[in-house]
Amino acid sequence: MTQWSDLPGYVSERASADMATVTIERERIREACEYARDRLGFDMCVDVVATDYLEWGGKGVSGYIGTATGRDLNKPMTEGLQVLPELKPKRFSISYHLLGLRQGAPRVRLQCWAEDGESVPSVVSVWPTCDWHERETFDLMGIVFDGHPNLERLLMPEDWEGHPLRKDYPLGGEPVRFSDAE
Amino acid sequence: MADDEPKPVTRLRDYGLQSERLLWPTKGPSQFEESLGVDELERALGLTTLEKAVRWAQTKSMWPDTFGLACCAIEMMSIVSSRYDLARFGMEAFRSSPRQADLLIVSGRVAHKMAEPLRQIYDQMLEPKWVIAMGVCASSGGMFNNYTILQGVDRIVPVDIYIPFCPPRPEALMEGIIRLHEAHLAGIPPAYERNGVAT
Amino acid sequence: MATVVDKTQIYEGTRIPERVPTILDLPPELRDSEDVLQVNFGPNHPSTHGVLRLIVDLHGEEVVGASAVIGYLHTGFEKTMESKTYWKCVTYPERIDYVGYQNNELVFVLAVEQLLEMNVPMKATWMRMLLCELNRIHSHLIYLGTSALELGAISMFWYCFRERETILDLFELVTGQRMHTRYFQVGGLAEDIPSGFYPECRKFVEWMPHALDDYRGLLDKNQIWLERTVGVGKLSAADAIALGQTGPNLRASGVDWDLRRDQPYLHYDQVDFRVPVYPNGDVYDRYRVRMDEMLESNRIVRQCLDRLERMEGMPWIADDRKVVLPPREELHTSMESLIHHFKIVTEGFRVPAGEIYVAIESPRGESGCYLVSDGGPKPWRVHFRAPSFVALEATATCLRDTYVADLIAVVGSLDAVMGDTDR
Numbered sequence: 001m002t003q004w005s006d007l008p009g010y011v012s013e014r015a016s017a018d019m020a021t022v023t024i025e026r027e028r029i030r031e032a033c034e035y036a037r038d039r040l041g042f043d044m045c046v047d048v049v050a051t052d053y054l055e056w057g058g059k060g061v062s063g064y065i066g067t068a069t070g071r072d073l074n075k076p077m078t079e080g081l082q083v084l085p086e087l088k089p090k091r092f093s094i095s096y097h098l099l100g101l102r103q104g105a106p107r108v109r110l111q112c113w114a115e116d117g118e119s120v121p122s123v124v125s126v127w128p129t130c131d132w133h134e135r136e137t138f139d140l141m142g143i144v145f146d147g148h149p150n151l152e153r154l155l156m157p158e159d160w161e162g163h164p165l166r167k168d169y170p171l172g173g174e175p176v177r178f179s180d181a182e
Numbered sequence: 183m184a185d186d187e188p189k190p191v192t193r194l195r196d197y198g199l200q201s202e203r204l205l206w207p208t209k210g211p212s213q214f215e216e217s218l219g220v221d222e223l224e225r226a227l228g229l230t231t232l233e234k235a236v237r238w239a240q241t242k243s244m245w246p247d248t249f250g251l252a253c254c255a256i257e258m259m260s261i262v263s264s265r266y267d268l269a270r271f272g273m274e275a276f277r278s279s280p281r282q283a284d285l286l287i288v289s290g291r292v293a294h295k296m297a298e299p300l301r302q303i304y305d306q307m308l309e310p311k312w313v314i315a316m317g318v319c320a321s322s323g324g325m326f327n328n329y330t331i332l333q334g335v336d337r338i339v340p341v342d343i344y345i346p347f348c349p350p351r352p353e354a355l356m357e358g359i360i361r362l363h364e365a366h367l368a369g370i371p372p373a374y375e376r377n378g379v380a381t
Numbered sequence: 382m383a384t385v386v387d388k389t390q391i392y393e394g395t396r397i398p399e400r401v402p403t404i405l406d407l408p409p410e411l412r413d414s415e416d417v418l419q420v421n422f423g424p425n426h427p428s429t430h431g432v433l434r435l436i437v438d439l440h441g442e443e444v445v446g447a448s449a450v451i452g453y454l455h456t457g458f459e460k461t462m463e464s465k466t467y468w469k470c471v472t473y474p475e476r477i478d479y480v481g482y483q484n485n486e487l488v489f490v491l492a493v494e495q496l497l498e499m500n501v502p503m504k505a506t507w508m509r510m511l512l513c514e515l516n517r518i519h520s521h522l523i524y525l526g527t528s529a530l531e532l533g534a535i536s537m538f539w540y541c542f543r544e545r546e547t548i549l550d551l552f553e554l555v556t557g558q559r560m561h562t563r564y565f566q567v568g569g570l571a572e573d574i575p576s577g578f579y580p581e582c583r584k585f586v587e588w589m590p591h592a593l594d595d596y597r598g599l600l601d602k603n604q605i606w607l608e609r610t611v612g613v614g615k616l617s618a619a620d621a622i623a624l625g626q627t628g629p630n631l632r633a634s635g636v637d638w639d640l641r642r643d644q645p646y647l648h649y650d651q652v653d654f655r656v657p658v659y660p661n662g663d664v665y666d667r668y669r670v671r672m673d674e675m676l677e678s679n680r681i682v683r684q685c686l687d688r689l690e691r692m693e694g695m696p697w698i699a700d701d702r703k704v705v706l707p708p709r710e711e712l713h714t715s716m717e718s719l720i721h722h723f724k725i726v727t728e729g730f731r732v733p734a735g736e737i738y739v740a741i742e743s744p745r746g747e748s749g750c751y752l753v754s755d756g757g758p759k760p761w762r763v764h765f766r767a768p769s770f771v772a773l774e775a776t777a778t779c780l781r782d783t784y785v786a787d788l789i790a791v792v793g794s795l796d797a798v799m800g801d802t803d804r
Binding site for chain 1: 294295323326327328329330331333
């Protein structure tokens with residue numbers, strides 16, 4: 001079993017069905033990635049994803065949730081009360097999905113949290129593939145990566161204003177009558 | 183009695199065309215006429231107007247421009263393949279240069295970043311030129327009603343034919359192309375003469 | 382913004398450009414030279430790869446600088462899917478990688494099913510495997526047809542599309558649509574497999590190796606093809622791993638890694654297939670990897686057919702009425718079914734809160750879906766890991782020391798689909 005607490009900047013960990021999620025301090029994410037690459041053998045960074053948790057938990061979710069085995073009548077889910085999802089520490093989470101190219105395909109998700117305006121150290125020097133992933137995250141979410149050699153917009157036109165994937169950016173498009181989607 | 187009379191032969195002068203023999207009475211029939219037989223000249227010629235002849239020629243070799251954007255481009259490539267053979271319409275020569283192309287088949291979703299190159303390509307084409315909006319994304323934005331997809335390519339270029347479906351079957355695209363041919367043969371002018379760009 | 386620019390060179394002997402890994406910079410001796418011409422391979426160009434823009438600097442015929450500009454097909458899938466219920470969301474992933482469409486559907490549906498912890502019936506998983514392998518053959522045929530077309534072997538286009546039409550006929554038989562089939566549902570398949578599919582599929586499976594022999598006969602030992610592809614666009618194994626390449630691009634560079642074998646999903650651990658790996662990392666090896674993969678996919682389809690023919694009458698979708706629509710006959714008799722149908726259609730089924738990343742081996746490489754759910758009927762965040770996005774990051778490295786005529790060969794061999802790149 002890998003000792004995730006050896007990673008520099010380790011804060012906490014959480015296991016889930018697909019892979020372990022290890023939370024790292026934002027300022028030390030580059031050291032943690034280097035440690036993961038060199039000492040723990042995660043040769044490849046598969047993906048860098050940022051998620052915006054603005055207004056997370058604002059809408060209560062109640063009622064039964066689909067499960068494979070159906071609802072247990074003796075344990076109804078909410079009994080009419082709102083169940084709010086657990087709160088998140090900051091607005092943005094940036095997840096680095098890592099993969100080890102060996103038997104068993106070990107994967108891990110290193111996650112760090114940032115507020116709007118806080119910058120994250122860039123890991124381009126650890127895995128060059130993160131160049132475009134970080135550019136895309138900057139373009140669509142507005143998270144600035146310190147030390148990135150070429151932090152320009154990638155997918156949107158260069159003169160676009162705003163960061164489209166943020167929760168406070170509207171979906172856009174034109175209004176369609178008699179449609180429930182905004 | 184009516185059956186015994188031979189059908190009256192229409193002569194060129196009935197159409198207002200003066201053959202040179204009328205203007206030069208002493209000239210005999212030309213070699214061309216002799217090889218055909220003088221009396222049969224009218225039966226050996228087809229008469230049409232210049233516009234109709236030009237339209238017929240334009241329809242039979244309307245070369246598309248390689249403007250494949252997304253999924254519809256794959257179906258556009260398959261009409262060139264042997265099952266749906268576009269070469270029987272004279273259109274298998276997809277020109278890469280818009281200067282040599284007549285038809286712009288906008289196949290796929292147009293992002294705002296792509297709208298400017300699309301308009302540049304359209305402007306570079308020489309008249310007469312036609313535009314087919316292939317698929318729902320090009321016709322109206324399709325299933326993508328968001329910040330980045332142009333809601334219908336007719337906002338920036340005048341469109342002649344809209345083809346729905348996502349993606350259109352090759353037969354649907356052929357139907358669109360054939361209707362464009364028929365419309366052009368019937369004399370309908372290309373879209374830029376009829377209407378401008380949609381607002 | 383950026384404070385300190387770090388050196389990106391991570392090891393000796395790398396061909397990845399130093400300053401920015403994805404931009405090939407002019408060498409210092411040519412910076413002020415007047416012989417360097419900057420050419421724009423604009424978004425609309427003769428090669429059939431879609432809207433990729435390459436800005437290349439040419440010194441005579443040699444490529445000395447290259448950078449790729451993407452984003453001309455950015456569709457905003459991720460943002461759009463956040464506003465649709467999970468049922469409606471399944472139509473969107475297909476259009477991302479529009480050549481290997483069922484693989485994208487599969488990865489999204491697998492992610493939702495894993496968050497729901499649903500058990501999917503066996504018939505559905507075997508059929509999903511069959512269709513995804515057929516889709517792999519379809520994708521490689523398009524790669525082969527278009528790459529060969531661009532390098533001048535024009536007749537390959539017609540041969541490959543002839544086989545492609547047969548595969549699309551099979552898809553139409555099963556799902557009703559040629560492309561963008563929307564056949565995979567959360568819980569299984571949308572409908573039962575129609576009768577008559579298995580004999581037709583067998584006919585195709587018996588014919589396919591002969592077609593592959595035809596293609597090999599045309600290209601494998603063809604002197605022109607060899608001269609244009611051998612030694613061109615080299616990508617070493619370490620560079621490929623550093624650049625995050627997966628799929629045929631990685632296997633052609635000598636790294637033996639295939640998610641179907643190493644992290645099996647669906648029933649890949651119960652079928653027998655080989656994983657082709659070639660050492661050189663040039664265009665020719667990528668071509669060979671894809672040709673071999675078509676043959677292996679054919680074998681997998683045959684094995685799936687053997688299993689599926691024995692599964693007549695078994696359920697094709699899970700029985701969980703909270704997620705899956707009830708069969709139409711029940712709506713006339715059962716009140717609960719009517720209520721479930723109503724709730725699922727109007728509000729959508731709710732997926733428990735959590736985050737998950739699921740990866741499969743699509744024809745282009747590792748295709749992944751990262752899904753964050755807040756417990757509601759609409760996804761909170763969906764992100765697709767696009768293998769073509771990562772493949773295009775390797776253009777700068779592969780274009781080192783090539784001529785302009787090799788540019789198209791290299792970009793074609795990376796097999797990037799622009800819908801997948803720009804999402």
